Amino acid sequence: MPELPEVETIRRGLEGLIVGRKITAAVSDTPKSFPNAAENVEAFLVGAAITGVRRRAKVLLIDLSTNYSLVIHLKMTGQLVYVDASARFGAGHPNESLIHSLPDRSTRVTFGLAPSATLYFNDQRKFGWVRLMPTAEVPSLPFMLKVGPEPLEAAFTPDVFMARFSRRPRAKVKAALLDQTVIAGVGNIYADESLWLAQIHPQRLVGSLSKDELSSLYSAVREVMNLSIEKGGSTDKNYVAADGRAGTYLQHANVFRKEGTPCPRCGAPIIKTKVAGRGTHVCTVCQSEPK
């Protein structure tokens, strides 16, 4: 669920909440979620100050004064929720019930932050992970070496987009969109929304797309991602921002989870199918099927 807009929303929230703070403790009962040597945690994490929060693709990077970083992937159900002790009292918090129930049974790692705050890494399905490593080694991670360009950066021009796609001419366009080595950050929600906006059927093979269609898809991906960041991301079930707040993008979605409802463009019913092994939402009138 956390795709680029969700991770970016979390990053922005965390930046304002944790940069400059000192980590006082890091506790985990789930080695799979936090597979770091205890001695490294003691030496390079506990006592370190947080110097910055970055994002690359769907990966979050929390940089530390020890020149180590926490590398975090939320995968499907991961959350990073910041709770200040003062939020435990009084009303008015954007997600009162969540804040008051933490830690809960999905809490995998608990970070103490001076003077009186806690950062919870929650992950119901344990697909996500937190790793502590030297900041200088992050770019050498296999994922970082292979991942494609950031779609919202200025350097990501239509020409770059087309060059990346031309690497996979025989793939279904949805599979290519989801491939992180082609473009960074697109997941299932924004793949479906972008393809609907560009009026391209997800089964179409990349090699069959015209230059105009690729150009439309380029614009659609950026438009959809930008709108979602503006709305604080998509909250379906698990996703919340760093302050516990839900995102509202799905209220603006045109096809995702809209099966049976009329296409906002032509009125035909949206259908749900499976493409590239994933649940896929299309308007079969606006997005004509291949062959």
Added chain:
DNA sequence: CACTTGACCTGTCCGC
């Protein structure tokens, strides 16, 4: 090689 499918997990929902 290029592309597709299955595994990793847990919780929820649907049908019987």
Added chain:
DNA sequence: TGCGGACAGGTCAAGT
């Protein structure tokens, strides 16, 4: 009501 099974979706490994 209980229970089995399908499903959710990000990424890597294994399969075609």
